Amino acid sequence: MLAVAGIETFYGPSQALFGVSFEVQEGEVVTLLGRNGMGKSTTVRSIMGLTPVRAGRIVFDGTEIHRLPSHAIARLGIGLVPEGRQIFPNLTVYENMVATAANRLKSAAPYTLDRVLAIFPRLADRLDHYGNQLSGGEQQMLAVVRALMTNPRLLILDEATEGLAPLIRREIWQGLTQLKANGHAILVIDKNLDALMQIADRHCIMQKGRVVWQGRTDELAADEAVKARYLGV
Amino acid sequence: MLLFVEQILNGLQLGIMLFLMSAGLTLVFGIMQVINLAHGSFYMIGAYVGATVTAQTGSFVLGCLAALPAAALTGMVVEILVLRRLYERDHLDQVLATFGLIMFFNELTRIVWGRQPLFMDVPAWLAGSVELIPGVPYPSYRIAVIAVGILVGVLLYLLFTRTRTGMQIRAGASNREMAGALGVNIRLLYTLVFGLGTLLAGLAGVMAGPILAVESGMGESILILTFVVIVIGGIGSIRGALAGALLVGLVDTLGRAFLPLLLRLFFSPAYADGVAASLASMSVYLLMAAVLVWRPRGLLPAHG
Numbered sequence: 001m002l003a004v005a006g007i008e009t010f011y012g013p014s015q016a017l018f019g020v021s022f023e024v025q026e027g028e029v030v031t032l033l034g035r036n037g038m039g040k041s042t043t044v045r046s047i048m049g050l051t052p053v054r055a056g057r058i059v060f061d062g063t064e065i066h067r068l069p070s071h072a073i074a075r076l077g078i079g080l081v082p083e084g085r086q087i088f089p090n091l092t093v094y095e096n097m098v099a100t101a102a103n104r105l106k107s108a109a110p111y112t113l114d115r116v117l118a119i120f121p122r123l124a125d126r127l128d129h130y131g132n133q134l135s136g137g138e139q140q141m142l143a144v145v146r147a148l149m150t151n152p153r154l155l156i157l158d159e160a161t162e163g164l165a166p167l168i169r170r171e172i173w174q175g176l177t178q179l180k181a182n183g184h185a186i187l188v189i190d191k192n193l194d195a196l197m198q199i200a201d202r203h204c205i206m207q208k209g210r211v212v213w214q215g216r217t218d219e220l221a222a223d224e225a226v227k228a229r230y231l232g233v
Numbered sequence: 234m235l236l237f238v239e240q241i242l243n244g245l246q247l248g249i250m251l252f253l254m255s256a257g258l259t260l261v262f263g264i265m266q267v268i269n270l271a272h273g274s275f276y277m278i279g280a281y282v283g284a285t286v287t288a289q290t291g292s293f294v295l296g297c298l299a300a301l302p303a304a305a306l307t308g309m310v311v312e313i314l315v316l317r318r319l320y321e322r323d324h325l326d327q328v329l330a331t332f333g334l335i336m337f338f339n340e341l342t343r344i345v346w347g348r349q350p351l352f353m354d355v356p357a358w359l360a361g362s363v364e365l366i367p368g369v370p371y372p373s374y375r376i377a378v379i380a381v382g383i384l385v386g387v388l389l390y391l392l393f394t395r396t397r398t399g400m401q402i403r404a405g406a407s408n409r410e411m412a413g414a415l416g417v418n419i420r421l422l423y424t425l426v427f428g429l430g431t432l433l434a435g436l437a438g439v440m441a442g443p444i445l446a447v448e449s450g451m452g453e454s455i456l457i458l459t460f461v462v463i464v465i466g467g468i469g470s471i472r473g474a475l476a477g478a479l480l481v482g483l484v485d486t487l488g489r490a491f492l493p494l495l496l497r498l499f500f501s502p503a504y505a506d507g508v509a510a511s512l513a514s515m516s517v518y519l520l521m522a523a524v525l526v527w528r529p530r531g532l533l534p535a536h537g
Contacts, residue, residue: 048414050410050413050414069413069418069420070410070413070414071413071414071415071416071417071418071419073414074413074414074415074416075416079415080414080415082411082414086408086411088403088404088407088408088411088412089407090403090404090406090407090535091400091403091404091407095400095403095404096404098397098400099397099400099401099403099404100401100404100412100415100416100417101397102416104416146415147415150415150416
């Protein structure tokens with residue numbers, strides 16, 4: 001579904017990605033792991049066209065997307081839950097949900113307001129509040145919902161549980177587990193390895209702008225050396 | 234009493250014109266962070282095209298119908314050719330480039346329409362006057378201007394709060410990158426917003442036609458007041474633009490009408506008239522300074 005092949009991305013003159021390659025298959029949950037500053041978020045920005053790649057290819061559902069503007073990439077069916085949530089503070093919760101909602105791929109059972117509120121019921125009481133009046137956890141749920149309402153085929157989550165209370169975290173992981181059960185492909189970045197091991201099928205570990213290890217969850221669980229070396233656990 | 238009511242209506246009517254101008258300018262400034270000094274040029278284009286078509290066809294309505302798309306299309310072409318290159322650059326570059334546009338458009342109108350001002354007549358069906366308040370006749374045309382302004386205000390409110398396009402415009406204003414990553418074509422949206430702003434400027438221009446002379450450079454005199462309005466109202470805020478425009482329209486009009494009378498109570502007539510004239514022309518700037526001291530972000534700053 002998503003194939004990233006040898007991408008190189010720069011911030012000005014400094015190179016951040018040195019030939020990153022990995023794939024996400026239909027219905028699969030894949031993680032990007034690694035310490036801070038290793039290129040995980042840059043990989044996400046490259047896929048979304050926010051920081052365009054200088055070399056390599058990105059193919060999504062048979063379409064080359066690495067030269068497209070980000071709105072065109074999103075419209076092909078990639079939903080982004082960005083680092084730092086980035087809720088629109090001047091829109092109400094309801095407006096955040098519907099402003100960019102779409103069903104461009106004609107999903108037979110599209111996400112509607114009722115369906116997403118069933119996943120995160122906490123938001124139902126907040127529809128009239130402005131984005132900047134929500135707690136961090138509520139903003140995070142709203143960011144997930146906002147992406148779901150575009151009815152993407154692939155959901156990308158960048159640090160979706162960072163800085164949240166454990167209880168809220170659990171709610172978010174439960175929501176993601178539901179999405180996986182619905183057959184969503186998900187690319188997820190998170191520091192919470194235990195939760196990721198529960199939900200993810202495969203993992204890519206990044207170090208200094210490269211993917212240095214890839215494998216299934218059972219392989220990662222068995223490989224203490226890899227975990228210690230790259231993840232510090 | 235009669236004079237007072239009349240002057241209040243005059244102030245409202247000026248305020249409505251300023252609102253049409255400042256709504257577009259504050260949108261462009263608030264959403265794209267571009268200082269567009271050439272906003273007055275679209276007012277002028279609206280006036281010229283409206284006056285020409287009205288003269289040719291004899292119909293003021295047709296003149297208006299021609300002026301609006303002319304201003305909007307010119308605006309969108311300017312956005313694509315010039316403004317797009319300025320979004321990432323600093324305000325000085327924007328000021329220089331759009332100041333260049335002012336000179337370009339002023340010269341263009343002189344080439345196309347000549348140096349003589351055009352005069353538009355108030356259409357016959359609006360030439361009379363009505364008594365909104367018994368005993369106070371007021372020109373129908375000016376009442377029509379006020380009504381159009383109120384209608385535009387309501388439509389803008391509905392556009393921004395009730396439609397998804399309006400929500401996307403606000404979303405793009407607060408976080409352009411994120412709106413794009415959710416599938417909003419920001420470049421197209423900016424072009425449309427700019428076109429909407431210039432359409433409103435064109436509407437103000439064509440409505441000003443029968444009140445003022447249509448001449449090259451007519452956009453600059455209203456542009457300065459327009460900037461005062463958006464600073465008073467809060468940059469990027471349409472509600473602020475409405476409040477600021479009405480306030481500036483009233484203060485400017487009432488100041489000019491009543492300061493001389495007021496000062497004559499204290500000074501000799503000649504001296505009073507001189508001081509009042511200077512004070513009246515300063516009044517909107519004094520108002521702006523006072524508002525900024527009280528509320529540095531303007532009366533009704535844009536949310537968030």
